[in-house]
Amino acid sequence: MSEALRFRVETLERFVTDLLMGLELSETDAALVAQALVRANLEGVETHGLGRLPNYAARLRKGLVNPKPQMRLVHQDGATALLDADNGMGQVAAATAMREAIRLAETLGAGWVGVRHSNHFGAASFYCNMAVEAGMIGFAFSNSPPGMVPYGGRQAYLGTNPIGIGIPGGATNPIGIDMATSAVARGHIIVAARNGQSIPLGWALDQNGVPTENPDEALRGALLPMAGAKGYALALAVETLCSALTGAGLSPEIPSYFDNWEQPSNTGHMVGAINIASFLPREVFGERVDQLIAGLKQTPNAAGHEAVMIPGERRIREVEQRTAQGVPLTASIVQQLNTIAAELGVAPLASDAPY
Amino acid sequence: MSEALRFRVETLERFVTDLLMGLELSETDAALVAQALVRANLEGVETHGLGRLPNYAARLRKGLVNPKPQMRLVHQDGATALLDADNGMGQVAAATAMREAIRLAETLGAGWVGVRHSNHFGAASFYCNMAVEAGMIGFAFSNSPPGMVPYGGRQAYLGTNPIGIGIPGGATNPIGIDMATSAVARGHIIVAARNGQSIPLGWALDQNGVPTENPDEALRGALLPMAGAKGYALALAVETLCSALTGAGLSPEIPSYFDNWEQPSNTGHMVGAINIASFLPREVFGERVDQLIAGLKQTPNAAGHEAVMIPGERRIREVEQRTAQGVPLTASIVQQLNTIAAELGVAPLASDAPY
Numbered sequence: 001m002s003e004a005l006r007f008r009v010e011t012l013e014r015f016v017t018d019l020l021m022g023l024e025l026s027e028t029d030a031a032l033v034a035q036a037l038v039r040a041n042l043e044g045v046e047t048h049g050l051g052r053l054p055n056y057a058a059r060l061r062k063g064l065v066n067p068k069p070q071m072r073l074v075h076q077d078g079a080t081a082l083l084d085a086d087n088g089m090g091q092v093a094a095a096t097a098m099r100e101a102i103r104l105a106e107t108l109g110a111g112w113v114g115v116r117h118s119n120h121f122g123a124a125s126f127y128c129n130m131a132v133e134a135g136m137i138g139f140a141f142s143n144s145p146p147g148m149v150p151y152g153g154r155q156a157y158l159g160t161n162p163i164g165i166g167i168p169g170g171a172t173n174p175i176g177i178d179m180a181t182s183a184v185a186r187g188h189i190i191v192a193a194r195n196g197q198s199i200p201l202g203w204a205l206d207q208n209g210v211p212t213e214n215p216d217e218a219l220r221g222a223l224l225p226m227a228g229a230k231g232y233a234l235a236l237a238v239e240t241l242c243s244a245l246t247g248a249g250l251s252p253e254i255p256s257y258f259d260n261w262e263q264p265s266n267t268g269h270m271v272g273a274i275n276i277a278s279f280l281p282r283e284v285f286g287e288r289v290d291q292l293i294a295g296l297k298q299t300p301n302a303a304g305h306e307a308v309m310i311p312g313e314r315r316i317r318e319v320e321q322r323t324a325q326g327v328p329l330t331a332s333i334v335q336q337l338n339t340i341a342a343e344l345g346v347a348p349l350a351s352d353a354p355y
Numbered sequence: 356m357s358e359a360l361r362f363r364v365e366t367l368e369r370f371v372t373d374l375l376m377g378l379e380l381s382e383t384d385a386a387l388v389a390q391a392l393v394r395a396n397l398e399g400v401e402t403h404g405l406g407r408l409p410n411y412a413a414r415l416r417k418g419l420v421n422p423k424p425q426m427r428l429v430h431q432d433g434a435t436a437l438l439d440a441d442n443g444m445g446q447v448a449a450a451t452a453m454r455e456a457i458r459l460a461e462t463l464g465a466g467w468v469g470v471r472h473s474n475h476f477g478a479a480s481f482y483c484n485m486a487v488e489a490g491m492i493g494f495a496f497s498n499s500p501p502g503m504v505p506y507g508g509r510q511a512y513l514g515t516n517p518i519g520i521g522i523p524g525g526a527t528n529p530i531g532i533d534m535a536t537s538a539v540a541r542g543h544i545i546v547a548a549r550n551g552q553s554i555p556l557g558w559a560l561d562q563n564g565v566p567t568e569n570p571d572e573a574l575r576g577a578l579l580p581m582a583g584a585k586g587y588a589l590a591l592a593v594e595t596l597c598s599a600l601t602g603a604g605l606s607p608e609i610p611s612y613f614d615n616w617e618q619p620s621n622t623g624h625m626v627g628a629i630n631i632a633s634f635l636p637r638e639v640f641g642e643r644v645d646q647l648i649a650g651l652k653q654t655p656n657a658a659g660h661e662a663v664m665i666p667g668e669r670r671i672r673e674v675e676q677r678t679a680q681g682v683p684l685t686a687s688i689v690q691q692l693n694t695i696a697a698e699l700g701v702a703p704l705a706s707d708a709p710y
Contacts, residue, residue: 077463077464078434080463080629080634082635108435109434109435109467110434110435149654151664152660152661152664153660154657157650167595175591183582209655209658227582227586229666230534230582231585233520234518237530240530240647243643244640245631245635250643250646275435276600279469279600280430284602285600292598292599296505296508296512299512301507301508301509305507308508309506309507311584311587311588
């Protein structure tokens with residue numbers, strides 16, 4: 001993104017908050033969604049950042065997402081709870097659920113909170129980080145509209161059902177896992193299509209079930225699961241936790257966020273927190289994670305690799321770099337967002353010189 | 356296995372129980388290990404069945420595994436617990452832990468039990484099935500001696516750290532997920548080596564970090580993670596849950612079950628149970644899983660596939676077939692087991708004609 005404009009985190013968060021308040025969200029909810037989206041851009045995860053906002057705005061304006069949801073725990077039993085998100089923003093729903101999971105894990109060692117009647121929640125790592133900051137191991141899963149074939153099939157049926165796991169380190173940075181169960185996240189194909197690039201074979205099938213290198217064909221077709229039968233199995237586990245166990249829609253029942261402008265979503269999530277202190281002292285755990293990471297870093301690298309990386313390491317590097325140099329956004333995204341801002345009477349996103 | 360001998364489940368369970376009692380296990384513990392091992396053969400998972408018994412017997416006889424452990428919960432906090440397995444058999448440890456997890460989930464909706472000072476636990480699905488039979492979603496993870504490179508590395512550091520997840524169905528069979536986080540389970544390479552077959556590229560590296568098709572070279576080298584960085588990340592999550600969180604050895608610290616005849620293992624496990632009834636009625640969940648499975652079965656199949664399979668479906672078919680036709684064992688395994696039996700004064704495994 002050499003031609004990108006660069007912005008301070010605070011500038012972006014303020015702008016997105018204002019924009020979402022212009023779309024009737026409360027200031028608290030708007031600020032939370034802003035933080036989640038800007039964090040993705042800060043981590044270099046362009047697929048889950050501000051590029052999603054025009055779609056969110058369109059769905060809010062069509063009345064397909066509820067800007068002022070009455071989220072409530074419809075069921076609570078021991079270390080588990082079930083949240084009805086009242087068709088609110090997925091970020092607000094998942095963060096509310098993770099706060100509850102952390103609260104449960106503080107007293108009971110573990111907390112698992114399911115969510116129904118929700119929407120796209122962005123990057124799973126955002127909620128896992130909440131648990132990590134509380135000294136816990138965090139888990140976040142979501143289902144999503146059908147976009148991936150089951151192993152052995154040629155028609156999209158499951159979502160790309162992501163898996164997020166956050167693990168606190170000791171002196172080292174946390175381990176941050178955030179992966180689609182498809183060979184790649186759909187967002188990468190969207191980015192390739194936007195940039196007019198081809199995609200590798202093995203990522204997706206076209207509408208006829210034939211492997212394709214064309215991202216537009218892939219978006220009309222279906223993604224392939226990671227590692228074949230194994231990724232399919234994991235996607236199915238995520239699916240069951242997020243839908244059958246919560247009352248949310250099954251992935252095949254969830255309308256496309258991009259193509260369906262009639263129906264609200266009923267996306268489901270499951271978040272979990274396991275309190276390290278319930279097993280052993282936090283320092284003992286941290287020292288062992290540090291040892292594990294030190295050993296990984298000493299592993300000789302394979303041809304074509306500079307070093308063994310820790311999951312989340314690249315994102316942490318991007319955060320450091322982008323905090324110093326500004327968060328890049330393409331002129332196209334800035335323009336799209338400013339068009340919406342103008343329609344809502346919100347002050348435009350102004351360039352953060354000297355970045 | 357056309358030249359295999361075939362046996363009744365009861366015959367095998369009785370024989371293995373007697374053999375393990377001859378190795379000083381209590382009848383209860385011996386019967387449990389027998390059930391777990393025979394179940395793997397019944398499911399067609401030869402890699403985790405009676406073929407493991409000569410190694411287990413050798414380690415018990417060398418005093419490297421404790422036949423009469425005093426397993427105890429060293430810590431219990433809310434929905435979590437930590438079991439010290441006192442260097443007993445992994446099957447006994449993991450089943451004890453899962454019983455505790457189920458007990459916790461009955462009252463608190465969820466239960467997570469870590470295990471340290473344990474040994475090889477066999478197939479993860481065995482413990483997940485315990486949760487499924489109790490109307491719960493079951494999870495079972497283990498670390499293991501180093502056998503897999505981290506993504507980007509060329510030296511074995513992590514174990515093949517398996518993931519087991521069991522999900523009850525409604526009218527349908529349960530979904531049974533049991534996968535190594537390596538491209539393939541080490542057991543498949545052991546079987547290929549035993550049968551003198553080559554292995555596909557992408558499964559393993561040789562001792563010099565070069566991809567190999569030779570199973571013997573692969574066993575001296577290292578396995579590759581499934582789906583590259585993604586499988587590595589999942590293996591690392593399993594590792595952390597099983598070792599840093601339990602006090603067990605890190606995978607790189609665990610001595611080989613096959614090559615190290617000096618040190619006891621300190622393998623770690625983590626098992627979990629989530630009680631479906633804590634979220635919504637069991638029947639509602641079952642109906643939704645049935646719908647999900649019905650939809651998967653209606654998905655048109657890709658070229659080269661007869662149908663979309665449900666995880667665990669093949670194993671359930673094998674159980675039906677082998678229950679009817681007998682469980683096949685190679686003459687070589689029968690001979691090895693009967694040699695051990697003779698040394699212990701245990702009655703030999705006799706052919707189950709008319710199978």
